[in-house]
Amino acid sequence: MKILVTGGAGYIGSHTVLLLLTNGFEVVVLDNLMNASIESIRRVEHLTGKKVSFIKGDIQDKTALTSLFNEHAIDAVIHFAALKAVGESSTIPLEYYQNNVHGTLCLLEVMANLNINHFIFSSSATVYGGENAVPYEESMPLGEASSPYGASKVMIERVLKDLAQSNLDFRAVCLRYFNPIGAHESGQIGEDPKGIPNNLLPYVAQVAVGKRERLQVFGDDYSTEDGTCERDYLHVMDLAEGHVAAVNWLQKNSEFTGVEAFNLGTGKAVSVLSIIKAFEQASQQKVPYTIAPRRHGDLPAFWANAEKANKQLGWRATRDLTQMMTDTWRWQSNNPEGYPK
Template sequence: MKILVTGGLGFIGSHTVVELQNVGFDVVVIDDLSNSSLDVLNGIEAITGKKPDFEKIDLREKQAVKDFFVKYTDVTGVIHFAASKAVGESVENPLLYYENNIGSLVYLLQELQKKQESHFIFSSSCTVYGQAEKMPITEEAPIQGAMSPYGNTKQIGEEIIKDVAKVSGINSVLLRYFNPVGAHPSVNIGELPLGVPLNLVPFITQTAIGIREQLSVFGSDYQTTDGTCVRDYIHVVDLAKAHVTALQRLIDKKNAEKVEVFNLGTGTGNSVLEVINAFEKVSGQKLNYKIVDRRAGDVTEAYADTTKANNILGWKAELSLDDALASAWKWEQKVRGK
């Protein structure tokens, strides 16, 4: 069985390709290289001994998506990562996010529904919960009004998948994950954003290595232990393995419903300042950071109740925040040749 991984040269996508190939799946990657590099293919090959098939496609181009499925008729499983993903940027440029994140999903599902049966894993997000009323967040938590266009695209995406499942042979798992961090222990692949990082950990590592002069901590007046935002930081390797587990669940027909939902996190929340302190401990580097005003679209805190993923999906995060930060730092050093 050939598995399509869209956005497969991105941060989470590349780690998932590695885990798929490690257990014997044949993988084809679609990526438009807008926030990734072809060099990632070499990193995947260095880890697994095999380079996946690759097609450079912009999924907003409907005909290109059609042509892909004509060429790869044996693709019946799709793990869909390809999407724009920055909260702040989505606030500034909402139409880009709606076109890219919704259009590409629709075109993929249109091709998959032509098949008698197919398996679809959707890269969703804890942003669908907005500012949840209770912590930790369970899958039963109300879907709040989205606090950003990015979050809204994930909510809309989930609704589209549920609607299509009712009238097609597509079985899906929606994985709502929290904050992926870290790098593969081989440091052959990791998080490498183009331009200024929009996520905390790569901004930390780039500041520590001297690329960024200063790290901005957005807000210190939140209702948390130290006033900074709290998130559930999950090691990207743990996250990647969950996608393989979810796909295998569909293949083995163990899913209880046509569309299942699982939170993926560690179950522990860490504040921004706690992450900074943990990084300083594992790296031995002192960070230059400054408290600045809050950032639009940020929620106060979000961390997962992982009971359902642990007990039903049969998956559990095994790596710690220290593991993730240490690997992220080694990756940054390797990339910069230091």
């Protein structure tokens, strides 16, 4: 089975490509390298001893997409390619809608023209919005997203549902994941944000390795145990295993049509200050921080109910917080500047 992975050179994409290869799938990666490095693909090939067909290109380029699909007999698409920073999306919303929503429409149009109907979408817990009660469950309605990033994910899920109603051969899985952190246990691939990190743990790791002076904690007056935001953090390798499980589920359930959503999370919420403490323990490095004002779009706390993924996909997050911290530090300390530029 040959799978196209859009955004496959990025953080989650590269870890998923690695697991797809080790599970016997053929992989084609399409990535514009806007927020990624080709070095991640080289290292995946080295770790697995297998070759990846890499194409540098953009999902908004329908001519390039058509050529790709005509050259490679693609059976399914895993779609990661997107801009992904909640805070940034509020400052440049048009770019997020253009890249995330329009880009996905371009991809789906080309797939429809070529009768390719198996699709796994990198969705997000942000689709539940602020009005749904925690823990989030897949039966809940799509919420009012608190950021343009979240809104783009809601829009795409609605597009997929409408597409499935118009095309009874279309089969899609929306993986709504929470907060992926960690790195492959080899320390060879990990999260390498370009510029100032938008996510918590890469920033923590860069402070610990001496690349940045101190961390800003956005708000300590939330209605949580220690006043800081709480999130459901899961290991990126657990998340990658969830994507492989979704591919296997689509293969096994050949009679299924439509769109099915699954939460991928641990079911536990961890605060920002708890993350800092756990990282300090794992790395034996001090992480200085200051308290800053709340960041627009951040919700106080949310976490997953992931029982549906366990029952239907046979998936469960197995790596604990200590392993998430240890693997992150191994990656960051081995690669203090990230991938070679």
